[in-house]
Amino acid sequence: MSLWVDKYRPRALDDLHYHTDLSARLKSLAASGDFPHMLFYGPSGAGKKTRISATLRAIFGNGVEKIKIDQRVFVTPTKRKLDVNVVQSNFHIELTPSDVGNYDRVVIQEILKEIAGTQQIDLNAKQRFKVVIINEADSLSRDAQAALRRTMEKYMSNMRLVLCANSTSKLIAPIKSRCLLVRVAAPSPDEMHAVLAHVAKKEKFDLPQSAAEQIVADANGNMRKAILVLEALKMQSPDLTGDLKIAKPDWETYCHKVADMIVAEQTPTQVLAVRAKFYELLSHCIPPTVIIKTVAERVVERVDGALKADVMHWAAVYEMRMRLGSKKIFHLEAWVVKVMTLHKHFMYDIDLSEFA
Amino acid sequence: MFLKGKQTAKNGPKHAVDPQLQPWVEKYRPKTIDDVSAQEHTVAVLRKTLTSTNLPHMLFYGPPGTGKTSTILALARQLYGPDNFRTRVLELNASDERGISIVREKIKAFARQTPAATVVAADGTTYPCPPFKIIILDEADSMTQDAQAALRRIMENYARITRFCLVCNYVTRIIEPLASRCSKFRFKPLDTNSTQSRLEHIAREEHITVSPETVQALIATSGGDLRRSITYLQTASRLTNGNADTTITPRDIQEIAGVVPDEIIDDFARTLGVDPRYGPSRANKNDEDDAMMVEHTFKKPDFTSVRGKVGELIREGYSGAQLLSQLHDAIIENNNLDSKIKSHCALVFAEADKALCDGADEELWILDVALRCSKYINAPVPTST
Ligand SMILES: Nc1ncnc2c1ncn2[C@@H]1O[C@H](COP(=O)(O)OP(=O)(O)OP(=O)(O)O)[C@@H](O)[C@H]1O
Numbered sequence: 001m002s003l004w005v006d007k008y009r010p011r012a013l014d015d016l017h018y019h020t021d022l023s024a025r026l027k028s029l030a031a032s033g034d035f036p037h038m039l040f041y042g043p044s045g046a047g048k049k050t051r052i053s054a055t056l057r058a059i060f061g062n063g064v065e066k067i068k069i070d071q072r073v074f075v076t077p078t079k080r081k082l083d084v085n086v087v088q089s090n091f092h093i094e095l096t097p098s099d100v101g102n103y104d105r106v107v108i109q110e111i112l113k114e115i116a117g118t119q120q121i122d123l124n125a126k127q128r129f130k131v132v133i134i135n136e137a138d139s140l141s142r143d144a145q146a147a148l149r150r151t152m153e154k155y156m157s158n159m160r161l162v163l164c165a166n167s168t169s170k171l172i173a174p175i176k177s178r179c180l181l182v183r184v185a186a187p188s189p190d191e192m193h194a195v196l197a198h199v200a201k202k203e204k205f206d207l208p209q210s211a212a213e214q215i216v217a218d219a220n221g222n223m224r225k226a227i228l229v230l231e232a233l234k235m236q237s238p239d240l241t242g243d244l245k246i247a248k249p250d251w252e253t254y255c256h257k258v259a260d261m262i263v264a265e266q267t268p269t270q271v272l273a274v275r276a277k278f279y280e281l282l283s284h285c286i287p288p289t290v291i292i293k294t295v296a297e298r299v300v301e302r303v304d305g306a307l308k309a310d311v312m313h314w315a316a317v318y319e320m321r322m323r324l325g326s327k328k329i330f331h332l333e334a335w336v337v338k339v340m341t342l343h344k345h346f347m348y349d350i351d352l353s354e355f356a
Numbered sequence: 357m358f359l360k361g362k363q364t365a366k367n368g369p370k371h372a373v374d375p376q377l378q379p380w381v382e383k384y385r386p387k388t389i390d391d392v393s394a395q396e397h398t399v400a401v402l403r404k405t406l407t408s409t410n411l412p413h414m415l416f417y418g419p420p421g422t423g424k425t426s427t428i429l430a431l432a433r434q435l436y437g438p439d440n441f442r443t444r445v446l447e448l449n450a451s452d453e454r455g456i457s458i459v460r461e462k463i464k465a466f467a468r469q470t471p472a473a474t475v476v477a478a479d480g481t482t483y484p485c486p487p488f489k490i491i492i493l494d495e496a497d498s499m500t501q502d503a504q505a506a507l508r509r510i511m512e513n514y515a516r517i518t519r520f521c522l523v524c525n526y527v528t529r530i531i532e533p534l535a536s537r538c539s540k541f542r543f544k545p546l547d548t549n550s551t552q553s554r555l556e557h558i559a560r561e562e563h564i565t566v567s568p569e570t571v572q573a574l575i576a577t578s579g580g581d582l583r584r585s586i587t588y589l590q591t592a593s594r595l596t597n598g599n600a601d602t603t604i605t606p607r608d609i610q611e612i613a614g615v616v617p618d619e620i621i622d623d624f625a626r627t628l629g630v631d632p633r634y635g636p637s638r639a640n641k642n643d644e645d646d647a648m649m650v651e652h653t654f655k656k657p658d659f660t661s662v663r664g665k666v667g668e669l670i671r672e673g674y675s676g677a678q679l680l681s682q683l684h685d686a687i688i689e690n691n692n693l694d695s696k697i698k699s700h701c702a703l704v705f706a707e708a709d710k711a712l713c714d715g716a717d718e719e720l721w722i723l724d725v726a727l728r729c730s731k732y733i734n735a736p737v738p739t740s741t
Pocket residue numbers: 149174177380381382384385386391392393394395418419420421422423424425426427524525543554582583584586
């Protein structure tokens with residue numbers, strides 16, 4: 001039994017629910033032989049991956065759905081062995097090089113050289129090129145991105161790249177110059193309602209309007225999340241009426257607790273207590289950016305209107321420092337101290353201009 | 357034709373694929389240096405080297421898609437012809453392993469073989485075939501400082517028989533001792549006229565009709581990067597699918613290029629307390645539109661409304677850099693704002709741009725820009741800090 005998100009994932013471009021003009025565009029590109037390199041970007045859960053697979057299917061036919069998962073071993077120049085999972089069919093190969101951190105360049109280089117060196121073996125293939133899908137392209141190291149540049153031009157006859165990313169700002173300009181950028185916006189609330197209704201219809205149950213609204217509001221444009229929540233709620237209360245409690249993930253509750261601690265008390269002891277919580281979150285692999293954003297969002301709900309903008313401002317500043325630095329905890333903690341200071345001075349009604 | 361497949365990879369993929377199916381950026385890559393648009397100075401100097409049989413070490417630098425790689429490849433092909441290209445030209449780029457020892461080995465091995473110079477190629481044309489080899493180090497700005505330092509010696513050791521051409525985007529990433537050994541050629545972002553004539557040339561060859569407005573839109577959205585404007589043009593032409601009735605509109609181009617529609621930017625500006633009727637987007641519109649816009653009375657922006665708007669834009673997935681640059685224009689070019697306010701805002705934009713380049717979170721920074729700008733814009737008296 002697969003989850004509804006997978007079970008009702010549209011497979012063809014024509015079946016995609018929203019952004020129909022984008023689907024039409026992809027369809028005409030897929031039909032012409034001169035398909036460019038592409039970069040799909042947009043918020044998570046907006047349906048980038050679904051769109052990419054549908055596009056591949058439009059290019060190569062059903063064959064792309066016959067996939068196998070391989071574990072491959074790469075050796076770095078320093079003789080370290082790296083295990084990487086790759087998903088591949090006869091027509092494409094998909095990898096997430098950010099899994100191997102700073103060694104991503106080695107992996108990209110080897111895979112691309114390999115693909116570029118082989119011709120399409122399937123004589124019935126509609127296209128001579130193979131497609132390489134690179135997930136989380138925005139976390140590729142600069143080195144790996146540089147390695148893509150000339151390769152993208154040189155091997156264009158045998159290979160096309162499809163990059164998938166949340167945002168384009170972390171990609172270097174030469175890469176963006178070589179790709180067609182495809183924006184996949186999050187679905188609007190109406191569009192999400194339509195998808196949820198579609199799933200409900202297929203599963204043969206009625207979706208009450210109130211429940212749908214709650215799910216859509218909670219998902220904030222993330223279609224995947226909305227369908228997952230729908231399925232979970234349906235299991236909890238089969239008729240989907242009454243007071244539905246959409247469960248928050250643990251880490252989110254935990255972040256909210258941190259925010260409440262910051263607002264409740266501004267003392268060195270409290271800073272220590274908060275730090276312990278941060279360590280806990282980091283050790284569960286919650287990305288530090290997500291931590292600072294979630295905590296900040298909650299803090300601004302709790303503090304006076306005059307402070308909100310400053311809290312967000314410093315979150316932006318310390319998040320950037322965190323990227324540049326290497327010890328995430330330092331910057332998280334520095335931000336907490338900053339916010340506590342702001343809050344305390346505000347409470348004591350001291351002129352803020354000296355500190356802000 | 358397909359037999360040649362891999363062998364000719366160095367000569368560009370043009371032998372391998374039916375030109376009908378080739379992406380236009382490759383199909384219209386300049387074949388000779390005279391095909392190169394815009395870079396007149398560079399081309400003029402290089403043309404002389406075709407007759408003089410001497411060549412300095414060279415350093416090409418400039419933004420993406422301005423013809424650097426194309427120019428050196430075209431020059432090399434004109435010097436040696438197709439037959440000798442492979443034995444005389446070595447191309448190393450960032451995707452190759454470029455540790456110092458590997459570079460040294462490759463260059464050593466390559467420089468050692470002295471090829472017989474057949475001046476007349478199989479196609480009957482005579483090529484100058486000067487008595488040296490060319491080593492192209494493309495994307496040299498991604499080489500480490502150490503590798504660059506080691507390259508100095510290599511360059512000197514083989515100076516008699518090799519010429520180096522370093523190609524990069526950022527000349528400042530090339531160490532000075534290396535840069536000073538080369539004649540430098542700057543590749544400028546393509547000017548309006550050159551872009552226009554190149555695009556019109558391609559449109560003619562491909563038998564598609566492109567209106568002057570569409571060409572303008574291509575120029576405006578690609579910012580001097582010819583590769584990008586060619587890709588946009590090709591994509592747009594696929595949409596209309598060779599159908600003569602449907603023409604490519606400027607809006608198609610903007611959509612493909614990821615430009616945020618004016619209405620959305622105006623709306624964003626309004627949320628921050630800027631009156632878009634005085635902004636750049638109104639320049640070409642008439643007063644009737646304005647009459648309709650008066651209805652939007654200004655609510656004083658507050659944290660919640662600004663954050664709501666930013667959240668909406670992020671969900672739309674627009675690229676942060678694009679949003680920033682368009683909002684920047686909407687504020688800086690607005691005639692209704694005090695210049696002191698504008699200068700405050702300009703500082704905010706600059707800071708955010710740097711942050712995004714450092715890979716900071718887009719949502720946090722766009723929110724920060726929006727909040728800080730709206731604070732300056734709505735301050736009763738501009739503060740003097
Ligand atoms: N000056 C130019 N004249 C004609 N065509 C150009 C010119 N500049 C770019 N192009 C077109 O753009 C494509 C890419 O150009 P090229 O590879 O030379 O860019 P580049 O300067 O090396 O960029 P990068 O810094 O990204 O490597 C070419 O195939 C060609 O179609």
